[in-house]
Amino acid sequence: MRYSGFRVIAEALIGHRGWKPIWRDPTPQAEYDYIIIGGGGHGLATAYYLAKEFRQARIAVLEKGYLGGGNVGRNTTIIRSNYLLDGNEPFYEFSLKLWEGLEQDFNYNAMVSQRGIINLIHTDAQRDAFTRRGNAMVLNGADAEMLSRDQVRAMYPFLNFDNARFPIKGAIMQRRGGTVRHDAVAWGYARGADSRGVDLIQNCEVMGMRIENGRIRGVETSRGFIGAKKVGVAVAGSSSRVMGMAGMRLPIESHVLQAFVSEGLKPLIDGVMTFGAGHFYVSQSDKGGLVFGGDIDGYNSYAQRGNLPVIEDVAEGGMALMPMLGRARLLRTWGGIMDMSMDGSPIIDRTGIEGLYFNGGWCYGGFKATPASGWCFAHLLATDTPHATATAYRFDRFLKGLMIDEKGQGATPNLH
């Protein structure tokens, strides 16, 4: 069923009795050409582009819980392409371009809102670094603008501009950045994949891999063995566990990242904003809640909940930036398990096992990557060659010393 304004009117006339569930609930077949493990944003996007752009068939997505119950439904919904390094920026800009056409492409309202993102500047050194980043973005076909202190003040007069320690001196802005309704991204891709014949199989946990003579034959699941010619893994925080079933040890640790939402407030912040002196970022949802977050808890965790010290730390960052935040009540906090790679950048690559492919290490910035990640992973699965924007996301960059280290901080699992 195609969605349109006409459809809404037609349904109104018949009492909305014509709407159908937007995907089937198929029983798994004995074998597929492609199995994608993980029904999050990346897995669903991969299946969608495999079917639509690469014209492949006999595809299944296996999800241990329900579609969109992982990080794709837990994130703070920010999209942007404001990276510095050559290995990253063309990929994220490709992703932003896909976001711009996504709703028309998959005929679903994902509420893509290019409301603009600003990263605040508090020191001269930071201005230099952001200017350099802005130039790299522009060279890669993205948009970036430097804003003066007065321009920022005109946008958000309530910020703490004269904080003695962290005065606001300006910002870098990407107007094409913004937010997207995260659940709708999962649902839109799921619907688009399902309507092209992809089997979306929920409550189906992959528990083992059948590998014979260095080649994948299929996966053992909670619903029995399912054969496959090619298997693509996109399980975010569970990356080490699932690839462990194939005997691999990844350059990834799993950590919890928390997010927060306040009670509904009148319109206050019409874009996305990040504090440059502490870790705090904020936007406002269409329901009025301030959606914000900060650092990961910092130690390995598979518990989808975080601890209080980070809540305090994030609140302190928020108070330093916009003291009025202290008047708002916190409505909810939650956590998601992040696949933190050792250089802060992702991996989309083949493995040493024929027919087994991996997509992960998204740290806590993988939502914005969803369309390009799906596209590039589908490209790799279908053609066995990396997409032009994802050639740097290789496993062997760690062996060869070619890490994509945005901040130049070296190997730790606590980078973006």
Place this chain on the structure above:
Amino acid sequence: MLILECPYCGVKAEETELSPGYEAHLKRYGPGSSDEEFEAYMFARKNPKGVHFERWRHVYGCGKWFLAARDTATLEVFGTYPAQSKEPPADLVAKIKARRPAWEGYK
């Protein structure tokens, strides 16, 4: 709140006093090792869901590094021990085994 007892000064420190140092008992490789050994030491991590041995620093206390065994899924702490240990002490391993019969043991 995560609370770990520092094996040096005996303080039961909550996590704001501590700094995490990730996986413990990594075998160090330096100049003269193969690329693969060095890569595994620098980057490859066990990252288990369950029993994890890890490094911590009592950074706002005595300042020393120590090691801890913790469950990454339930956040239960099994115990802490000095950083000089080559592997987890036998009594700690026995304690974990008793609590987690399905655990494969320290490898």
